[in-house]
Amino acid sequence: MALKVIGAGFGRTGTMSLKLALEQIGFGPCYHMVEVFPVPERPLQWAAAANGEKMDWDAVFAGYQSTVDWPSTDYWRELAAYAPDAKIILTLRDPEAWFRSTQQTIFGEINSPMAAAETPAGTMIRSIFSKNFNNKPHDRDTCLAAFAAHNAGVIRDVPPERLLVFNVAEGWVPLCAFLGVPVPETPFPRVNSTDEFRENMLARRAAAAAGSPS
Numbered sequence: 001m002a003l004k005v006i007g008a009g010f011g012r013t014g015t016m017s018l019k020l021a022l023e024q025i026g027f028g029p030c031y032h033m034v035e036v037f038p039v040p041e042r043p044l045q046w047a048a049a050a051n052g053e054k055m056d057w058d059a060v061f062a063g064y065q066s067t068v069d070w071p072s073t074d075y076w077r078e079l080a081a082y083a084p085d086a087k088i089i090l091t092l093r094d095p096e097a098w099f100r101s102t103q104q105t106i107f108g109e110i111n112s113p114m115a116a117a118e119t120p121a122g123t124m125i126r127s128i129f130s131k132n133f134n135n136k137p138h139d140r141d142t143c144l145a146a147f148a149a150h151n152a153g154v155i156r157d158v159p160p161e162r163l164l165v166f167n168v169a170e171g172w173v174p175l176c177a178f179l180g181v182p183v184p185e186t187p188f189p190r191v192n193s194t195d196e197f198r199e200n201m202l203a204r205r206a207a208a209a210a211g212s213p214s
Contacts, residue, residue, distance in 0.1 A: 003061055003083040005030075005179070007068030008076040008154045009091030010132075010147060012101040014168030015069035018091055020189035021172070022066045025181045031067035036124070043120035046071045050127030057082045070128050076154065080162075087179060089164045090154045095144050107137040 005027050007015060019030040029035075036042040045060050049071070057079065061067060068089070072079065080088060102108075107129075115125040129137045132150065136142040155165060164178040171188040 003065065003067060003079065003086045005066035005068075006072070006076055006079045006083065006086045006088050007066070007091065008073060008088050008158075009068070009166075010073060010098070010150060011070045011106055012098055013091035013093045015091055016191050017168045017189045018068050018089065018166075018175075019066075020191060021168075021175060022068070024184060024186070024189070025176060025179065027066045027179065029064050029066075031061060031064045031072060032069045033071065036071065037121065043124055046127075047120035047123040049075065050123055071124055074128060074131055077157075080158070087164065088154070088158045088162055089166050089175075089178075090151060090158075092151060092165060092167050095147055098147060099140055099143050102143065103138065 005022055007018060009015060009018075011033065015032060016034070019032045022028060022030045036046065042060075045055070049055050055075075055078070067079070068091070076088065080086065114121055115129070116122060126135075129135050132146045133139070133142055134146075155163070164174065166174060166178075168188070168190075172183045176183045
């Protein structure tokens with residue numbers, strides 16, 4: 001199953017909402033960071049990518065029609081070449097709001113044990129910090145500059161007919177027009193707020209601890 005949509009936006013730009021939206025309008029399943037952790041071989045695949053190994057994208061995305069969010073966002077150029085007919089969606093939001101959100105969620109203390117661990121998942125996360133933020137994911141100026149540079153690079157290098165620059169607050173109309181599908185009658189998904197992220201992360205940790213031997 002070839003990829004039809006490639007998300008080029010950083011995490012915390014509405015990528016979970018976009019994942020659910022794409023699945024609702026026929027472009028699912030959609031790969032997202034939440035797809036990585038439940039399957040043991042997936043962190044291994046992304047750790048290999050972080051180490052510069054040649055990737056078998058057919059194996060990574062087997063069964064998926066679309067992908068958004070990290071870790072795949074860091075390989076949007078490679079994926080655009082791998083799936084030349086796929087559309088590219090760059091999710092954006094206010095830069096300051098994006099930075100605040102990262103610090104309270106994916107870059108924050110609640111996620112730091114995973115980032116520090118000497119595991120494939122830890123390697124994957126540290127690669128995101130290194131590749132994008134010069135290993136300074138808590139430095140405001142570094143993060144905002146990286147955010148701006150990444151977005152500008154996507155806009156510069158993707159042909160306009162292949163690219164949608166999208167804020168999820170815009171809802172269904174621009175997304176569906178870009179992908180050539182009808183607008184659903186149901187509301188556009190609005191999920192994974194900062195509070196929801198933290199609640200879900202704590203729940204996953206509690207479940208993991210409950211399943212660990214004492």
